[in-house]
Amino acid sequence: MSDKVANEQPFKIRVPQEDLEQLYKKLDLVRYPDELTGAGWDYGVPLADLKRLTTYWKSGFDWRKTEAELNRLPMFTRDIEVEGFGTLNIHYVHQKSHAPNAIPLLLVHGWPGLFMEVRKMLPLLTASSPDHPGFHVVAPSLPGWGFSEAPKKPGFKGPQYAEVLNKLMLSLGYEEYVYQGGDWGHVVGTVAVKQYGHKHLKAIHTNTPFAGPPSPWKHPLLWLGMILMFLLPFDKASREGLLATGRFFTTGSGYMAQQSTRPQTLGYGLTDSPAGLLAWLYEKLVAFSDKYPWSDDEVLEWVSIYWFSCAGPAASTMIYYEMTNGNTLPMGSGAIWLSVPLGVSFFDGDIMRMPKSWASMMGKLVFQAAHEKGGHFPGIEQPEALVSDLRKMFGKGGPAFGVVPGKDGY
Numbered sequence: 001m002s003d004k005v006a007n008e009q010p011f012k013i014r015v016p017q018e019d020l021e022q023l024y025k026k027l028d029l030v031r032y033p034d035e036l037t038g039a040g041w042d043y044g045v046p047l048a049d050l051k052r053l054t055t056y057w058k059s060g061f062d063w064r065k066t067e068a069e070l071n072r073l074p075m076f077t078r079d080i081e082v083e084g085f086g087t088l089n090i091h092y093v094h095q096k097s098h099a100p101n102a103i104p105l106l107l108v109h110g111w112p113g114l115f116m117e118v119r120k121m122l123p124l125l126t127a128s129s130p131d132h133p134g135f136h137v138v139a140p141s142l143p144g145w146g147f148s149e150a151p152k153k154p155g156f157k158g159p160q161y162a163e164v165l166n167k168l169m170l171s172l173g174y175e176e177y178v179y180q181g182g183d184w185g186h187v188v189g190t191v192a193v194k195q196y197g198h199k200h201l202k203a204i205h206t207n208t209p210f211a212g213p214p215s216p217w218k219h220p221l222l223w224l225g226m227i228l229m230f231l232l233p234f235d236k237a238s239r240e241g242l243l244a245t246g247r248f249f250t251t252g253s254g255y256m257a258q259q260s261t262r263p264q265t266l267g268y269g270l271t272d273s274p275a276g277l278l279a280w281l282y283e284k285l286v287a288f289s290d291k292y293p294w295s296d297d298e299v300l301e302w303v304s305i306y307w308f309s310c311a312g313p314a315a316s317t318m319i320y321y322e323m324t325n326g327n328t329l330p331m332g333s334g335a336i337w338l339s340v341p342l343g344v345s346f347f348d349g350d351i352m353r354m355p356k357s358w359a360s361m362m363g364k365l366v367f368q369a370a371h372e373k374g375g376h377f378p379g380i381e382q383p384e385a386l387v388s389d390l391r392k393m394f395g396k397g398g399p400a401f402g403v404v405p406g407k408d409g410y
Contacts, residue, residue, distance in 0.1 A: 104172075
C-alpha cells in the first residue's frame, strides 16, 4: 500500500459526552438581551426565535441522532503538508461514482457554509447514467472549518488554501479534476486556477459570480450598458440586482468588517457562548437564503457542527482577515481572468447579484445559467438545479465535455 493511500483515515464524528454536557450547562445559563417592541428582524435575530432555538437545542434537539445521520456520509481525514505551515489534518467527504470514466469534482464551501452542503447533491452527482455524466465527488472542510485542523500562525491565505485543496486531490489519485465553489469556495478557486490551472485544475464552476464594475476602457459596451440600465426602463432585473447588492453591503455586511478586522475579539463570544454563536450563524442562514424554510433541526445541526468543530467556532472567521489583509484589501482582490473553462450559475435570491452580462469579464466563460429561485446555499436550497447545471456544462454536448482527458463522465 502506498504512503498516499495509507495516510487516509476513515472518519466518524464522535463528540465526547462531556462536551455535550458542557453545552447543556452553558445553555442553562443563557442571558438574553432586551428587545425593542415590534423590532422584528430590523435589529437582528428576533428574541423569540433565539429563545425557541436555544430551548430546543438544550431539551429537544437530538445531537446523537444527527451525528449518526452525518456519519452515513463517506468521510475521511488525511494529513496535508502546507509549505511554511507544517502538516494539517484535513477532513473531507469522498464518494466515487460507478460511472467508468467519472469526472473528479472538487466541491468547496464558503462561510458560513460547511462540508455537508454536498449531502443532498451527492447521490445525484455520483449517479451513473447514459443520460448524464457521473462525478467522483470530493467535498473538504476548509482548514479551520468543521473537522479540519486550523493553521497555527498568521498568513494562511489564498495560495495556502489552494495548496491544500490541490494536494488533497493529488493524494486521492486525481491528477486532473474540475472545481465547483461558492462564496470563499469561489474566491479560493480563482487562486487555485492561477496556481494549478490547466495542469491539474481543468475547469471551474461557480454559484457566486462577482466581478467589479466594467471599465469604460477595457469593457466599453458593458460600461455603457451599466449606465443605461439606470437611465432607461429596460433590463430591470440587472438594475434591481445591483441595487440589492448595494443594500446588502450597506445594511447586511457588518459581519464582514468585524471578521476582517478583529476576528479574535469576536471569537471569544462565539467560542464561549452557544447562544451567541447560534444568533451569529442563524441570522446569516436566514438572510443569505431565498426564503428557504429552515427547520429548527437543520439550523441546530449546522450550528452544532461549528460548536463542536475541531478548531473551535471562531477559526473559520480568520479567512476574512487573511484574505483581505486585515480589511485593507477588497475581498477577492487580485482575482485573475480565469483562463480555464468557466461556468456560472446565477441564483436570483443570492445576496450579491451582478448583471449576467458581466460574467464574461471573469474568464473564459463557456456556460451560464440563471435560476429564479435559490440563494447563497444552492446545495441546500436548490440541489437539483445546481447538479443540472454541472451536468449540462460537463455532459455530452456541453461546452466543457471531455475537459478532463479520459474522464468524460460516462
